[in-house]
Amino acid sequence: MKTGALRKLPTRPASSASGMSQGKFPETKGTTREYSRFWLTVVLLLWAMPCPAAPDSGQHQDVAQLNAWCLRCHGMSTMQYLDPTSGQSRNLHVDSAKFALSDHGRQACVTCHRNQLTDLPHPPATSVHHSCGDCHRGEKLIQRMRLVGITAQFNKSVHLQRNVPGFDCFSCHNPHESRLEDIARPEADVVQRDNGICSKCHGTLETNAGKHAVIPKASLHLKAVRCLDCHTPRPGSVIHAIEPAARAERTCEACHSRNSILLTKLYKYRLHESEQRAGFINGVVLSDYYVIGMTRHPFLDALGILGMGGALLGVLLHGAGRWLAMRRRTNHES
């Protein structure tokens, strides 16, 4: 979504382009006239160019003022709407502070919510964008390809396959709060945030701990890994293709091994740090966890193998030496 689209462009005079070609500018000396034409061309070109992506302070002010008008009501934590058809209340609250810091914080509310917003209550379907792709389709090729991949995964997800009513990108990704940079936050925060999204529909940590009783120390596991890490295909980072519970990962070794699936999921964005923490393999997790079977130290592993192997070799050699010495003594005596 380009912020430049919000800028109010001045109305282009109908005669501006043709005026220059018709020579309506005052006649001056050759060089002055050429300079004038050059600068006029520059000005006209700049004027005709699309707005830059980074908005100026004036535009910020416009957006802020525009949004403040919406947030006067929607900024209230109690802002709700009782849907007369379903009888359910809908939360219409937008956290102003989180929105300002979010990736969409520089957007005006009306960029997405357009229809007759001056009427109260607003008419239904005031949101014109129904998926991330509606805005993000025009960006770089690699991002477009990624979005195509995510869409394909999303279409395979159990939520779509089972036609969960109203399920879309925004069921999980809150456009008013999402921040790409959040992926760099400590894993414990990421897990808490992501599992909180699932918990909105699938129950609290406590109720889910009961459902996951097959996992040892279920509540600890649910605090340490994301629901997505087990409830999406493996291996790989296809975390939008959420699978039915029956297909969830149940093999302990999937995570508790050197090539843990967590490295392609939860720890995907930190993989480059994996060998850089105190020499541990997958040492990135040491900031939050030590995962048995996954967090290993090559030196300590080698020490263990060499130590026990050396002991075995030592006693074999000692035993062989004793046997040879005994044979020699026996031969000598006989």
Place this chain on the structure above:
Amino acid sequence: MNPETVMKKKVLLYPLWVRLWHWSNALFFILLLVSGISLHFADPHTPFIPFAMARVIHNLSGLCLTAGFLLFVVNNWRSGNSRHYRPVRRLWLNRIMKQADFYSRGIFLGKHHPFPPTWEQKFNPLQQLTYLVIMYLVLPTVIVTGFMLWVPEWAPNRILGMDGFWPAAVMHYLIAVALGIFFIGHVYLVTVGETLTSQLKKMVTGWEDISLHEENDHERR
């Protein structure tokens, strides 16, 4: 004096509770070692023991070994068996060196054990040092770190900017390696008795031929 001519007496040096503890401890130790190796080197493609099963074996064996250890400490103190664990301070280093010399040279030359077992001291100096460290330092540490791994809430939250769990995990692993090395040495040393199986027999029957000659009595402290 020729050890062949020394008078010997058969005594019950390993009472029933010691033998029961020893063999149950051996069983749980082997289970812990095998399941522990499987857990640490877990691989979904070539599982040594499936992780879920290895975890149960490891936890139950650890619990049993801990119970056995506590019973050992109490019984050792109450029965007087602890006398074998009290270090012989007299010429301590010399005695250790003498025993080490026997294992590295004397045993190949067919010499007799420098410190045969007696009623007061069934261990040779190296054995005593090893068992003392194993029973009263290494085993308690591996038990404590093992419980920290079992109940991670007991581990400190942070250590050196990392999760507080990792020192326990690393220490548990290193001690396990040390115990593995000890186990290999221990099993091998079973064969260095008067015959290949004499040491094994005494740990099954409990009876030991001890020397009655004063010069061989190395329990004096």
